[in-house]
Amino acid sequence: MPTLFDPLTAGALRMPNRIVMAPLTRNRSPNAVPLPRTAVYYAQRATAGLLISEATAITQQGQGYADVPGLYAPEQLDGWRRVTDAVHAADGRIVVQLWHVGRISHTSLQPDGQAPVAPSAIRADAKTFIHDAAGNGAFVDTSAPRALDLGELPGIVEDYRRAARAAIDAGFDGVEVHAANGYLIDQFLRSGSNTRTDAYGGSIENRARFLGEVMQAVVAEIGGGRTGIRISPVTPANDAHDPEPMPLFKHVAEVLAPLDLAFVHVIEGATGGPRDYRQGDAPFDYAALKAAYTDAGGKGAWIVNNAYDKASAEAAIASGYADAVAFGRAFIANPDLVRRLREDAPLNELDPATLYGGGDAGYTDYPTLD
Numbered sequence: 001m002p003t004l005f006d007p008l009t010a011g012a013l014r015m016p017n018r019i020v021m022a023p024l025t026r027n028r029s030p031n032a033v034p035l036p037r038t039a040v041y042y043a044q045r046a047t048a049g050l051l052i053s054e055a056t057a058i059t060q061q062g063q064g065y066a067d068v069p070g071l072y073a074p075e076q077l078d079g080w081r082r083v084t085d086a087v088h089a090a091d092g093r094i095v096v097q098l099w100h101v102g103r104i105s106h107t108s109l110q111p112d113g114q115a116p117v118a119p120s121a122i123r124a125d126a127k128t129f130i131h132d133a134a135g136n137g138a139f140v141d142t143s144a145p146r147a148l149d150l151g152e153l154p155g156i157v158e159d160y161r162r163a164a165r166a167a168i169d170a171g172f173d174g175v176e177v178h179a180a181n182g183y184l185i186d187q188f189l190r191s192g193s194n195t196r197t198d199a200y201g202g203s204i205e206n207r208a209r210f211l212g213e214v215m216q217a218v219v220a221e222i223g224g225g226r227t228g229i230r231i232s233p234v235t236p237a238n239d240a241h242d243p244e245p246m247p248l249f250k251h252v253a254e255v256l257a258p259l260d261l262a263f264v265h266v267i268e269g270a271t272g273g274p275r276d277y278r279q280g281d282a283p284f285d286y287a288a289l290k291a292a293y294t295d296a297g298g299k300g301a302w303i304v305n306n307a308y309d310k311a312s313a314e315a316a317i318a319s320g321y322a323d324a325v326a327f328g329r330a331f332i333a334n335p336d337l338v339r340r341l342r343e344d345a346p347l348n349e350l351d352p353a354t355l356y357g358g359g360d361a362g363y364t365d366y367p368t369l370d
């Protein structure tokens, strides 16, 4: 029976344990460039079985918040090279999360102040974070998006492919495609944000088409063994809604199965909220989702996330329900989380005031046990 502290091979990723650092937005990359302190932050956490970077925009069009990093300009890639070198020097492994926010953005962040893009011209009832005219941080309503033209979709698929190549060139061990939390790919999946009448809207098959094309492009470029995906079947984050998540995500599992992915990473319940959150009438059956994936031939590692502690994580792995468990907030406050879990040591508490934006405080200064 495997434990949290046993190694795991996920495609080309050889993890020394099954404790994964979840992607965590920290808004500390001015002009979308990761600074030297970001290399320190990830290297401090390199004992994780796998580090998944904070969400990273594949293009400026994919940007939705102030001071989040990108993967599309040379300075950004140089900044990430510093990070991957530091993590590897500390014997760690890191994949970058590829992000396009779709409608969760603001005109002030978009190229030439244009409207954000989305499957359909439906504004999200959601906030984003920008710098106002005086340069101060401000939470604002997301801007009304325009619907993507059918002819624009191949270009965005190409943006994902290019970003995956750039990631490998910058020294990442792989990528995680962000298909969760109400961002662009999830906007295509869910009927609440996709009312298209072409081949990318309507039926479940059509709504999952964009996800399938992105995944195929990334896998063709860097290999399935270096590619993972994050999904959140029921989260209401960023105004994501679909009344029938079970058949939708079973189909997604069948689309993913033949791609020979390194891993599938599932947020259970409401992101950062209740695990039993549901959309539609029935509770979501995560075991059935995994079964749909494995029955269709999927062999990627199954990573679960959301409010796990040591006991529930151990139980998930011992029972075979999951292969690895991703921890978010606990990893922010505990750079040596793996050791603390192993030794049943107390955990530092997270300071919410330093979560988004700022410098070293609440970023690289959380203490280790020694």
Ligand code: 8OZ
Binding pocket: 025, 055, 065, 180, 181, 237, 271
């Ligand atoms: C918190 C703040 C901004 C963005 C996500 C990338 O929810 C995010 C995010 C989280 O996936």
